[in-house]
Amino acid sequence: MKRLKVGIIGCGNISGVHADAVRKSQRAELAAVVDIVEERAKRAGEKYQCPYFTDYRDISNIGLDLVHICTPHYLHHSMAIDMMEAGLDVLVEKPLAVNTAEAEKMLRTAEKTGRKLGIVYQNRFNENALAVRRIIDEKRYGRILGIKGVLTWFRDKAYYQQDQWRGFYKTEGGGVLISQAIHTLDLLCWFAGDVEAVKGSIDTRVLEEIIEVEDTAEAVIYFKNGVTGLFYASNCFASNSPVEIDIVFEKASLKLIGDRFLLKDYGEEIYRQDGKKTEYKSYWGQGHERLIEGFYSDILEGREGNIIRAEEGLKTLQVIEGIYSSSRSGEKYFLAELH
């Protein structure tokens, strides 16, 4: 079987998860790593025994098939476009971009170049999320009547000061919404469907001296199918509590708590699945490896059965921008139709 030649751009926190997944894959090999900080690039190159670079443009013509973009948010847009125009497929860490305008340009480039552009929403590949998706697809408990997502995590001054790009709209694109709760928003939309409108608010309640982005956000999400969703996220808690998602169906209710799963047939617990320990941060979930392997198999088999397409990343950014707009106006905000 042909093995895809993969480059990783950005050798920070999350890059190790990507590098491990590439190296475990039978479908790919790690052929280059890039970081603008030479020491980080060199360290990664030595660890993974592959060439290292400090300018990502230098890997556009060394025979790679695809790149994983693991850099600060404001760079996703230009790096993805440059790489697609150089003929490479691209897997972008979340968020797709810092705003919908940039995300739309990325989608247009994917269409124009015919390259695959995937987004890392790895929590869709967690066991409990896959189980929920099956329940929804099989219509086992009837229609969804309501859905709720709650994230309460801990991000302090030290977290924001470790990297200069965090905490500012221009470079991070937002706060708790775009960096931490984006996976929760994605799961709410994956389970409940496309969003028609949002009414919500944001605030910076604890770190207002340190960051310009929000540390707290809440919203009602109005889905096109008539379902109403509730959403709350804050980085002001004392620890990273497991994310909670509740779904009320016609004939049962269901709760995800972190990587656990609880299904209640109106009061009686009928199924439970306990999560497994992971070697990375528990709140990153267990999905990166499956998502990456799925992306590779789609490329090799010339199909799109596993990839989480960039459109999904754009949809979540629309919801986030909708919450910002609604927070400013105090009004319900209707999302633009995607074409």
Ligand SMILES: NC(=O)c1ccc[n+]([C@@H]2O[C@H](COP(=O)([O-])OP(=O)(O)OC[C@H]3O[C@@H](n4cnc5c(N)ncnc54)[C@H](O)[C@@H]3O)[C@@H](O)[C@H]2O)c1
């Ligand atoms: N899916 C998840 O659960 C998850 C978890 C953590 C981070 N992430 C995402 O991964 C991305 C990276 O996050 P991180 O925590 O690893 O950040 P980080 O700051 O630790 O790492 C980013 C790296 O990019 C490098 N870099 C900056 N500019 C560059 C350039 N021009 N060329 C090459 N390298 C450059 C930096 O030197 C740094 O090493 C972000 O999009 C973040 O949201 C996703």
